[in-house]
Amino acid sequence: MTGTLLFNALRDAIDEEMARDPHVCVIGEDVGQYGGSYKVTKDLYEKYGELRVLDTPIAENSFTGMAVGAAMTGLRPIVEGMNMGFLLLAFNQISNNMGMLRYTSGGNYTIPTVVRGPGGVGRQLGAEHSQRLEAYFHAVPGIKIVACSTPTNAKGLMKAAIRDENPVLFFEHVLLYNLSEELPKGDYVCSLDQADLVKEGKDLTILTYSRMRHHCLKALPQLQEKGIDAELIDLISLKPFDLETICKSIKKTNRVIIVEECMKTGGIGAELIALINENCFDDLDSRPIRLSSQDIPTPYNGKLENLTIIQPHQIVDTAEKIVRKGL
Amino acid sequence: MTNDQEGSQLLQQEGHAERLTSLRGGESANLDREIGLKLFRDMTLGRRFEDKCAEMYYRGKMFGFVHLYNGQEAVSSGVIGAMKLKHDWFCSTYRDHVHALSAGVPARQVMSELFGKETGCSKGRGGSMHLFSKEHHLLGGYAFIGEGIPIALGAAFSSRYKKEVFSDENSDSVTAAFFGDGTCNNGQFFECLNMAQLWKLPIIFVVENNKWAIGMAHNRATSDPEIWRKANAFGMKGEEVDGMDVLAVRGAAQRALERARSGDGPTLIECLTYRFRGHSLADPDELRSEEEKDFWAQKDPIENLARILAEKGFSNKNELKSIEKEIDLEVNDAVEFALSSKDPDPNELTKYIWAD
Ligand SMILES: Cc1ncc(C[n+]2csc(CCOP(=O)(O)OP(=O)(O)O)c2C)c(N)n1
Ligand SMILES: [Mg+2]
Numbered sequence: 001m002t003g004t005l006l007f008n009a010l011r012d013a014i015d016e017e018m019a020r021d022p023h024v025c026v027i028g029e030d031v032g033q034y035g036g037s038y039k040v041t042k043d044l045y046e047k048y049g050e051l052r053v054l055d056t057p058i059a060e061n062s063f064t065g066m067a068v069g070a071a072m073t074g075l076r077p078i079v080e081g082m083n084m085g086f087l088l089l090a091f092n093q094i095s096n097n098m099g100m101l102r103y104t105s106g107g108n109y110t111i112p113t114v115v116r117g118p119g120g121v122g123r124q125l126g127a128e129h130s131q132r133l134e135a136y137f138h139a140v141p142g143i144k145i146v147a148c149s150t151p152t153n154a155k156g157l158m159k160a161a162i163r164d165e166n167p168v169l170f171f172e173h174v175l176l177y178n179l180s181e182e183l184p185k186g187d188y189v190c191s192l193d194q195a196d197l198v199k200e201g202k203d204l205t206i207l208t209y210s211r212m213r214h215h216c217l218k219a220l221p222q223l224q225e226k227g228i229d230a231e232l233i234d235l236i237s238l239k240p241f242d243l244e245t246i247c248k249s250i251k252k253t254n255r256v257i258i259v260e261e262c263m264k265t266g267g268i269g270a271e272l273i274a275l276i277n278e279n280c281f282d283d284l285d286s287r288p289i290r291l292s293s294q295d296i297p298t299p300y301n302g303k304l305e306n307l308t309i310i311q312p313h314q315i316v317d318t319a320e321k322i323v324r325k326g327l
Numbered sequence: 328m329t330n331d332q333e334g335s336q337l338l339q340q341e342g343h344a345e346r347l348t349s350l351r352g353g354e355s356a357n358l359d360r361e362i363g364l365k366l367f368r369d370m371t372l373g374r375r376f377e378d379k380c381a382e383m384y385y386r387g388k389m390f391g392f393v394h395l396y397n398g399q400e401a402v403s404s405g406v407i408g409a410m411k412l413k414h415d416w417f418c419s420t421y422r423d424h425v426h427a428l429s430a431g432v433p434a435r436q437v438m439s440e441l442f443g444k445e446t447g448c449s450k451g452r453g454g455s456m457h458l459f460s461k462e463h464h465l466l467g468g469y470a471f472i473g474e475g476i477p478i479a480l481g482a483a484f485s486s487r488y489k490k491e492v493f494s495d496e497n498s499d500s501v502t503a504a505f506f507g508d509g510t511c512n513n514g515q516f517f518e519c520l521n522m523a524q525l526w527k528l529p530i531i532f533v534v535e536n537n538k539w540a541i542g543m544a545h546n547r548a549t550s551d552p553e554i555w556r557k558a559n560a561f562g563m564k565g566e567e568v569d570g571m572d573v574l575a576v577r578g579a580a581q582r583a584l585e586r587a588r589s590g591d592g593p594t595l596i597e598c599l600t601y602r603f604r605g606h607s608l609a610d611p612d613e614l615r616s617e618e619e620k621d622f623w624a625q626k627d628p629i630e631n632l633a634r635i636l637a638e639k640g641f642s643n644k645n646e647l648k649s650i651e652k653e654i655d656l657e658v659n660d661a662v663e664f665a666l667s668s669k670d671p672d673p674n675e676l677t678k679y680i681w682a683d
Contacts, residue, residue, distance in 0.1 A: 022492055051488050057525070062477040062518035069481020072466060073416065075488060092474055103679045105459035105467060106450025110682040142680050165682035 003180035009151040010040045010116075010172065013158035014078060016187065018048055021076065024162055025052045027067050028080030028117075037082045038118055038177050064090035064115070068097040071167075072109045078162065081117030084171065085131040098167035099142040114161045116170035120211055120261055121309050123175070127297035130305075132262040134171055134238050138271060145239040146192055147171040147210040151181040153236065156190030164192060171238075173211045195242035197249075201231035203323050204255035207246065207272060209235040212259045212310065219315035226316075228323050238268055246272075247280050254285040255322050261309055264292035286326045289318055342552055343538040343545060344622055346599055352568040356409070356577035360641040366408055366573050367636065367647060370400035370629045371654050373425035376434060377604075379658045380424065380441060384608045388666075389441050393455045396425040398571075398603035401628035402535050403429045405576025406503050406596075409584060416464045416486075416502040418479035421456035422535075423468030426505055432460045438661035444668035451671045452679060466502075473513035476532070479504035480519045483530035483593075501529040501587040503580075509540025511554050520595065524561040527592035531583045534597045535570065541606045542614050555597035563593055570598030571626040574635075601626070 004012070018024045025048075026032075026041055032055035035042035045053040056063040064087065067077040081087040087094065098111050121130040134145055144166055148154035154172070161168040198213065199220060208216050213234045223230050231249050235241065250256050256276060258269040269290035276288050291310045298308055356362075377395040384393050396403070399422075407417060407429035419426040427437050432448050440447025441455050448460045456470040466482055469475035482502040489498035510516060511534060523530050534554050538545045546552050558565030564586065568575045576598055583594035601623035605612030636642040 025488065049492075051491055057518070057521060059514075059518035059522065062480070062515050062522065065474060065477025065515070066481040066484060066519075066522070069418075069466065069478035069483075070485045070488070071481070072461075072478070073482045073485035075485050092471060093477065096469075096471060096474060097478065101467070102682060104449060104453045104457045105461075105679075106447070106452045107679040108449065108459040108461040109467075112682075 004151050004183050005177065006151045006154050006179045007038050007040050007177040009155040009183060010158050011042055011044070013155045014041065014162070015044060015047070017159055017162040018044065018052065023074060023076045024078065025054065025070075025075055026078045026080065027054045027056060027063055029056055029058055029082045031055060031080050036080060038174070041080065060086050060089035061093055064093040065097060067113050068093060068101070068111055071111045071113045076112045076162065078114045078116060081115065083129055084117045084119035084133050085128055087115065087117070087133065094137060094143065094169070095140045099140040102142060110165050111167045112165050113167045114158075114170050115167070116158070116172060118174045118177070119171050120173040120175065121293070121298050121305065124300055124302055124305060125174070126300050130298035132293070134169070135262040135267045137169055138239060138268065142167065143239070144168045144192060144237070145171070146237055147235070149173070149176065149210055149213045149234055151179055152183055153190050153196065155183060156188050157192065157236070160189045160192045163189070168192065171210060175211055193237045193240060193242055195236050195245040196234040197245065198232040198234050199230070201229040202253060203229045204257060204319055205231045205233060205249040205253045206257050206259060206315070206319070207233050207235055208259040209238060209268070210261060212261050215310065215312045216259055216315060218312040219319070222312075222316045223319055226320055228319055230319055241272065241275060243275065243279060246276070250276065250280045251283045254283055256284070256288045257291060257315070257318055257322065258288065259291045259310055259315055261293055263295045264290060265295050267292050286322055289322060291315060291318060343536070343599065344619070346553075346567070347569055350567055350569055352566055352575060352579060353582055354578050355572065355574040356581055358574055358635065358639065358641070363632065363636045363641045364650070366404050366577070367629070367632055367642075368650055368654065369404040369408055369429055370573065370632065371651055372428055372434065372657065373400040373403060374629060375651070375654050375658050376424060376428060376437070376661070379662060381604070381608060383441070383662065389455070390443075391454055392421065393441070393608045394422040394606065395604045395608065396422055396602070398623065398627070399535055399537060399600045400425060401573035401576050402505070402533065402570050402598045402600055405573045406531065406533050406580040409577050409580040410501065410503060413462070413464055415500050416466055416479070416482040418466040418475045418482070418502060418504045419458070419468045420475055420506055420510075421468055421470045422507075423456065423458045427458045427460065427463075427465055427468075430460070430465050431463045432458065432465060434657055434661035435664040436460070438665040439668050442665040442668070443670065444665055445671045446664070446668040450679070473506070473510050473515035476504050476506060476515050476519045479530060480523060480528065483523065483528035484526070486529050487526070499529070499588050501531060501584055503531045503533055505533045505535060507540060508534060508536040508538065508545045508554065509543060509548060511557065512549055520558065520561045520563060520593070523593040524563045527590060529587035530593045531580065531587065532593065532595045534595065535600055536597055537600050537602045539602070539606070539615065541610070553597070555595055558595035563595055565595040565597070567597045567599065570600030571623070571628045571631060573628055573632055
């Protein structure tokens with residue numbers, strides 16, 4: 001059996017959901033004839049036609065707002081950000097319209113939309129194309145935020161996001177599109193609000209998401225060699241957090257490291273640590289640690305870029321310190 | 328130079344009023360007794376409702392930013408009155424009370440919303456600038472400049488989508504997006520005109536050009552003050568109308584609806600109008616000249632229609648007076664209803680954030 005590449009897993013999810021429900025449509029730049037900048041919507045234009053896979057002009061705030069209006073009147077649009085960073089132009093629509101409108105309308109309207117696209121630090125794409133918007137959008141009420149990390153969860157989460165009645169920001173990572181894996185057979189859906197316990201362990205908990213899951217996986221064997229048995233959790237849902245899984249793990253290991261690709265200030269880890277302190281303070285044997293990207297625009301130079309984001313050896317070093325020395 | 332001359336020269340320089348004498352719009356709508364009384368009733372409801380809002384605001388019953396619509400009634404009644412209620416869609420701004428009323432949202436629900444009550448159309452969660460009613464196809468009041476335009480575009484997209492993807496011939500709804508002159512300098516306006524024309528979407532862009540964007544005079548903010556001409560750049564039909572004349576507005580709306588329903592796409596209608604009050608009830612309104620206000624007060628759209636109805640023998644002073652009385656009762660009833668309604672339950676503070 002050959003595996004499925006992550007971008008194809010996403011494509012299959014969208015294809016299956018579009019076949020299942022004619023209200024589902026795709027809106028964005030180059031999603032149609034071109035098949036998407038990372039080919040996530042390849043061939044769907046031919047299959048479903050130009051209205052269901054709508055190539056838009058380059059007008060992020062307006063086509064995102066248009067998706068909201070379409071959702072309010074019965075459709076279930078999937079908006080592709082050609083690069084998630086471009087959706088900074090649609091910040092108003094994502095925040096004021098998608099996030100708040102159900103509430104301000106007193107429940108008159110629901111906004112079943114998915115906003116998806118490639119994000120994260122790639123290979124020397126420069127600062128503007130290397131953004132991690134999950135932290136910027138984290139404070140917006142009323143939106144769910146999800147990050148996929150494997151072909152299997154990419155497909156199952158995408159299907160769940162499309163079926164959800166709420167707006168979902170769905171983060172893909174540019175460097176994970178070509179991961180390959182054999183997918184479960186048939187129609188499966190992953191839970192949008194459940195973290196993934198990737199590996200059980202007893203000495204410390206590592207919380208991570210998106211591409212950093214794979215950096216953590218690289219660190220695990222080295223930790224094993226050093227006699228450290230780490231528990232690895234992929235958060236999957238960045239909003240709301242699966243606090244049950246997180247707290248259960250910390251209760252067991254009494255130590256926690258957060259490994260993230262977003263910047264340290266105002267990041268996902270910052271919010272997580274606050275919640276951990278509020279919920280698990282008495283279970284902690286040492287202070288929670290964040291391993292985050294530097295608070296700088298991502299530099300173009302490859303060596304500098306590597307220094308900007310966390311590398312597996314830093315995870316090993318920190319885990320060792322926290323377990324051996326209580327840091 | 329006499330004061331009068333000075334006044335008219337001032338108006339000429341600024342163009343807004345002067346444009347009224349050289350409009351290139353099409354024909355006004357036909358008038359009969361039934362339509363005339365319907366429009367008179369709708370505009371009067373809008374006017375009396377807003378006057379009551381001002382009173383309640385100054386009495387401390389209403390809070391926040393409250394933007395009234397006095398003077399612009401011919402636009403709401405002229406456009407929405409020509410459309411099919413609960414079938415076509417309407418999208419407004421922060422100046423949304425009267426659009427909601429024209430769309431059929433009961434005065435009780437609108438007033439209750441302004442009082443922040445659970446019986447309000449947005450359950451007291453929205454307020455003056457965020458009136459919503461799915462039942463009445465009111466897509467909402469949007470408080471940020473321009474953001475309602477893409478929402479309206481989405482509703483128009485749905486209409487075309489359902490017609491073609493679901494082969495639903497009954498899906499012929501048209502969406503009207505209302506917004507001001509100042510909003511026409513915002514990118515979303517241009518982006519949406521482009522997409523609407525590109526995809527021939529059933530939408531009417533209704534510009535309520537009241538010459539002012541808070542304190543920014545229209546001619547100080549835009550390179551070509553004739554907004555209807557901007558449609559040209561997109562190959563779209565544009566029309567300018569006397570926004571103080573409800574029949575002229577209705578005529579333009581009917582032509583736009585015809586185009587939209589037959590698949591010929593969008594229209595931009597620029598209505599030349601004026602607000603009789605400040606930008607909001609918190610605005611000291613110091614920049615607009617008395618001459619200018621007087622000029623437009625003479626053009627009161629409701630008095631205008633009353634005169635025509637009498638001239639044509641469709642109605643008379645007494646009948647119109649009794650309609651006004653009925654409407655005053657309706658507005659007073661709305662206030663009573665709002666006053667006696669309950670605040671939202673504090674236990675439901677977080678209700679409506681998530682959909683199940
Ligand atoms: C994005 C944004 N910027 C600024 C404002 C503040 N603001 C509210 S109304 C307004 C003027 C709008 O004028 P116009 O479009 O002519 O509409 P009118 O108030 O005359 O009906 C401004 C600047 C806002 N609400 N949203
Ligand atoms: Mg204005």
